[in-house]
Amino acid sequence: MTDEDDAEETVVRRDRFSGGPAREFLSSLGADERIFAADLAVDRAHVVMLAEQDIVDDDTASEILGALADIENAGHDELPDGEDVHEAIETAVIDRVGPDGGRMHTARSRNDEVAACLRYRLRSDILDALETVLSGRDALLDAASEHTETVMPGYTHLQPAQPTTVAHWLCSYEQALARDTERLLDAYERVNRSPLGAAAFAGTPFDIDRERTAELLGFDGLVENATDAVSARDCLVETTAAATGLGLTLSGLAEDLVVFASKGHVELADEYASTSSIMPQKKNPDTLELVRGRTGDATAGLNGLVTTLKGLPRAYNRDLQRASGHAFDAIDSVVESTDVAIGAVTTAEWPEAALADAAGDGFATATGVADSLARSGVPFRTAHEVVAHAGERSADPAIEDIEAAVEELLDDDQANALDWDAIEQALDPTASVEMRDSRGGPAPETVSTHIARARTRLDTDSEAATDRREDVELASAHLDREVDHYV
Structure with missing residues (x-):
C-alpha cells in the first residue's frame, strides 16, 4: 500500500477490505481496550528506533509521536473504526499527520506488533x-x-x-x-x-535494531x-x-x-x-x-x-x-x-x-497411640492392630481399652517394655500435636520455625x-x- 492510498482513504486498508457483513465479525476493537496503552508504548518504541536508525526522519517521528500523545489523551473510545486497536491507532495517526503517519508502520507487521x-x-x-x-x-x-x-x-x-x-x-x-x-x-x-x-x-x-526496542519496552530479551x-x-x-x-x-x-x-x-x-x-x-x-x-x-x-x-x-x-x-x-x-x-x-x-x-473426635489420636507403642519397641503393624482392636471396644477408647488390647495381642515382654505414661499422653489431642515435631509437622515450635x-x-x-x-x-x-x- 502506498502513502497516497492512505491519504485517500484515511484508513490503512483499501475499500475492498474496508467493509461488508464480516467487518464486525472480524473486529476485536472493543476487546482490545485492554491493550490500548500497550499498543501506544509499542508504537512509541518502534518510532524512536526508526528515527535513531535513520529509517524515518526526526520531523516525521516528532509528528507521529505527537499524534500518539493526542490519541492517548483522547482515549480508546475516541478511536476510529477498525478491525482492531492497532489498525485504529494507525488510522488515527494518519488522520492527524497525513500520509507520513503511515511511516509508523515501516519495518513491522501487525503480526509482531x-x-x-x-x-x-x-x-x-x-x-x-x-x-x-x-x-x-x-x-x-x-x-x-x-x-x-x-x-x-x-x-x-x-x-x-x-x-x-x-x-x-x-x-x-x-x-x-x-x-x-x-x-x-x-x-x-x-x-x-x-x-x-x-x-x-x-x-x-x-536496518532495524530489535535489541533497542526491547530495551525501550523493558523486555529482558528477544x-x-x-x-x-x-x-x-x-x-x-x-x-x-x-x-x-x-x-x-x-x-x-x-x-x-x-x-x-x-x-x-x-x-x-x-x-x-x-x-x-x-x-x-x-x-x-x-x-x-x-x-x-x-x-x-x-x-x-x-x-x-x-x-x-x-x-x-x-x-x-x-x-x-x-x-x-x-x-x-x-x-x-x-x-x-x-x-x-x-x-x-x-x-x-x-x-x-x-x-x-472436636480434635479427638472419631478416635483421631489413634495414630499417636500407635506411634507411642512403636516407640516402645512394638512393630508398627502390630501396634496398628492393637489400637484398631481398642477402637473396636469403644468409639472413644480410654487407657483401659488400650491396656485390654495390649493384654490380648502382645506377649509379656512387649507389654512390659511399654511406656504407659507416653501412651496415655498420646490419647490427648494437644499432646498428640506436640509429639509431631518432625520438620513440617504441627507441633507449635516446629510450625513457628516453619513460619x-x-x-x-x-x-x-x-x-x-x-x-x-x-x-x-x-x-x-x-x-x-x-x-x-x-x-
Missing part, C-alpha cells in the same frame, strides 16, 4: 497477580503466627484423622501459594521477551526467530496454567472453609457471608462458594486457549485473535478470588474451645517481584525521555 502488545500487557497482569498472592501469603503467615497452639481436627476423606493446628493448616495453603508464586515468576521470565521486529514472520530488509516470534502463544498457555493452578489452590482453601463452617469450626466475618432469603438463622459462606465456582472460569479459559492453539500452522493465523481473551479472563478471575479467599480466612474467628473438643523459613522465602519472592516491577517502570520512564527528544 500484536505479539509485542500482548506480552507487554500480560507481564503487567502477572505482576498484579504476584502482588495479590504475595500479600495473601503474608496475611496467612500473620494468622498462622496467632494460632500455633490452636488445636483443631484434621481430616482425610472428610473423616476425622489426626489432630492438627489452625496454624499448620494455614501454612499448608501458604506453601501451596508459594509454589503458585514460583510458577507466575517463571511464566514472567518467558513472557518478558520481545517479538517486535519479526515483521510478518520473515524479518525485514530495513524471541529471536521471526516465525516463532509471531506464532508463539505458549507464554499465554504458561501464564493461564499458572493462573489455573492458583485457582485450584484457592478452590481447595474455599472448600475447607465451607466444610469447617458447616461443622461450627470457624466463624466467617459477616462481610464474607450472607443469609438466606427465607431462613433467618442461616449464615452462608457464599463468597467462598463463588471462589470455588470461579475456578471453573480459569480451567475453562485454559481449555479454550489450548483448543484454540491446537494444530495451528506456523506464523500468524486469525484464530490467535481469540486466544488472549482466555488468558486475561482467567487471570482476572483468580486475582479477584485471591483477595476474597484470603480476606475470608484472615478475618475469620476460630472457636478454640470447640476446636479442641520463619516461610517468611524468608516470602521476602525473596517479594524482592523478585518488586525488581521486575521496578525494571518495567524504569523502562517506561526511559521511553518517555526518549520520546521527549522528538516531541
Whole structure:
C-alpha cells in the first residue's frame, strides 16, 4: 500500500477490505481496550528506533509521536473504526499527520506488533497477580503466627484423622501459594521477551535494531526467530496454567472453609457471608462458594486457549485473535478470588474451645497411640492392630481399652517394655500435636520455625517481584525521555 492510498482513504486498508457483513465479525476493537496503552508504548518504541536508525526522519517521528500523545489523551473510545486497536491507532495517526503517519508502520507487521502488545500487557497482569498472592501469603503467615497452639481436627476423606493446628493448616495453603508464586515468576521470565521486529514472520530488509526496542519496552530479551516470534502463544498457555493452578489452590482453601463452617469450626466475618432469603438463622459462606465456582472460569479459559492453539500452522493465523481473551479472563478471575479467599480466612474467628473438643473426635489420636507403642519397641503393624482392636471396644477408647488390647495381642515382654505414661499422653489431642515435631509437622515450635523459613522465602519472592516491577517502570520512564527528544 502506498502513502497516497492512505491519504485517500484515511484508513490503512483499501475499500475492498474496508467493509461488508464480516467487518464486525472480524473486529476485536472493543476487546482490545485492554491493550490500548500497550499498543501506544509499542508504537512509541518502534518510532524512536526508526528515527535513531535513520529509517524515518526526526520531523516525521516528532509528528507521529505527537499524534500518539493526542490519541492517548483522547482515549480508546475516541478511536476510529477498525478491525482492531492497532489498525485504529494507525488510522488515527494518519488522520492527524497525513500520509507520513503511515511511516509508523515501516519495518513491522501487525503480526509482531500484536505479539509485542500482548506480552507487554500480560507481564503487567502477572505482576498484579504476584502482588495479590504475595500479600495473601503474608496475611496467612500473620494468622498462622496467632494460632500455633490452636488445636483443631484434621481430616482425610472428610473423616476425622489426626489432630492438627489452625496454624499448620494455614501454612499448608501458604506453601501451596508459594509454589503458585514460583510458577507466575517463571511464566514472567518467558513472557518478558520481545517479538517486535519479526515483521510478518520473515524479518525485514530495513536496518532495524530489535535489541533497542526491547530495551525501550523493558523486555529482558528477544524471541529471536521471526516465525516463532509471531506464532508463539505458549507464554499465554504458561501464564493461564499458572493462573489455573492458583485457582485450584484457592478452590481447595474455599472448600475447607465451607466444610469447617458447616461443622461450627470457624466463624466467617459477616462481610464474607450472607443469609438466606427465607431462613433467618442461616449464615452462608457464599463468597467462598463463588471462589470455588470461579475456578471453573480459569480451567475453562485454559481449555479454550489450548483448543484454540491446537494444530495451528506456523506464523500468524486469525484464530490467535481469540486466544488472549482466555488468558486475561482467567487471570482476572483468580486475582479477584485471591483477595476474597484470603480476606475470608484472615478475618475469620476460630472457636478454640470447640476446636479442641472436636480434635479427638472419631478416635483421631489413634495414630499417636500407635506411634507411642512403636516407640516402645512394638512393630508398627502390630501396634496398628492393637489400637484398631481398642477402637473396636469403644468409639472413644480410654487407657483401659488400650491396656485390654495390649493384654490380648502382645506377649509379656512387649507389654512390659511399654511406656504407659507416653501412651496415655498420646490419647490427648494437644499432646498428640506436640509429639509431631518432625520438620513440617504441627507441633507449635516446629510450625513457628516453619513460619520463619516461610517468611524468608516470602521476602525473596517479594524482592523478585518488586525488581521486575521496578525494571518495567524504569523502562517506561526511559521511553518517555526518549520520546521527549522528538516531541
